[in-house]
Amino acid sequence: MFHAQVLTLFPEFFDSPLACSIPKRAIEAGIVAVDAIQIRDFATDRHSKVDDSPYGGGPGMLMKPGPVVAAIREARQRQPGTHVVMLTPSGSRFTQAKALEYTEKSSITLLCGRYEGFDERICDYVDEEISLGDYVLSGGEPAALCVLDSVIRLLPEVLGSPESAVLDSFSEEGILDWPHYTRPEEFEGKRVPDVLLSGNHAKIEQWRKSQAASRSRQRDVKGKGHDE
Ligand SMILES: C[S@@+](CC[C@H](N)C(=O)[O-])C[C@H]1O[C@@H](n2cnc3c(N)ncnc32)[C@H](O)[C@@H]1O
Incomplete structure (x- = not known):
């Protein structure tokens, strides 16, 4: 079975899209499992704070390294060998070839940002940085969902007619x-x-x-x- 994990502050974002059509069928058939890990569960202060203001000033808040890196470690422990992907506008462009490459892995973990993005040091803890395109989303969740959906439909046995994916x-x-x-x-x-x-x-x-x-x-x- 292919294991996907999402590291997110909004696990509920994925509920409805994964509960219909092709992803739903793939999950029900036991071809893929998708688990959400709540980054806030790894905050250590009493307010469960996951963001803080940027050094050097400027607008907005950033994802703090502590909770995010602890969530990445949890993901690696749950799925040893998982390929950890940070969703960020500064990453390399996601493509169909990349989706196909991910299907050859046993597990991927998609790290979703919010606010103004991540503390730069978090990049040292991921395997790859991926962008969906040259525009800015309010969070990594819609990007993670696109990656998930495109990977799931390429997994063996997911599409009723496998040649559809080959002809896409x-x-x-x-x-x-x-x-x-x-x-x-x-x-x-x-x-x-x-x-x-x-x-x-x-x-x-x-x-x-x-x-x-x-x-x-x-x-x-x-x-x-x-x-x-
Ligand atoms: C408001 S964005 C931060 C944008 C950041 N300040 C910048 O200009 O690059 C918040 C989060 O949404 C996600 N995101 C936004 N646009 C994205 C894109 N094109 N591809 C992948 N993830 C994206 C990332 O996870 C990012 O950390």
Whole structure:
């Protein structure tokens, strides 16, 4: 079983998204277990304080190293060998290739920040720093959820049809999915492309590949796929 842990001040954030659709089924099937660890449980003062003001001044508060590092140690103890990932806008960009890489691990632990982020020294206690993109979320939880969801759907046996994941956007580096159509054949004057109704599988495959390549070029997807 694949074990995911989230270190967070808001464990309840994950309840509803993990209780529906694919993550729910994967958890029920025993393919993945997701455990939340409350960082505040590792605070040592009587007010359970996990944040403090920055040295040198400036707005906002920072996650204190003490409780966060104690929570990381607890996570490593619960799942020896777990890969600890800090969610931070300063990290390397999360990609489909990274999601696939995580499925090869036995466990990942996702560290969610709040406030103005982490005391810099916490970085020495994690294995990797990951960003979801060039924008700022109010906390690491939505980022952790995206990582979790993208990893869970790639785990063996999770998707009803395993080839869906293989054909998804980015499965081939730099290549988006092709356009899809379902019934009706015509909707408000917009017709399904004739080739998809032709029954000619070779032509359909050729059309899909060329559509995927041209939209990847147009939308400037990073990667080498469509340049080759
Ligand atoms: C308000 S943000 C802190 C932003 C920080 N002051 C900065 O400018 O880089 C609080 C927390 O949200 C999470 N977060 C925000 N944006 C993120 C992103 N793009 N990717 C991953 N995590 C993010 C991080 O865990 C961060 O510690």
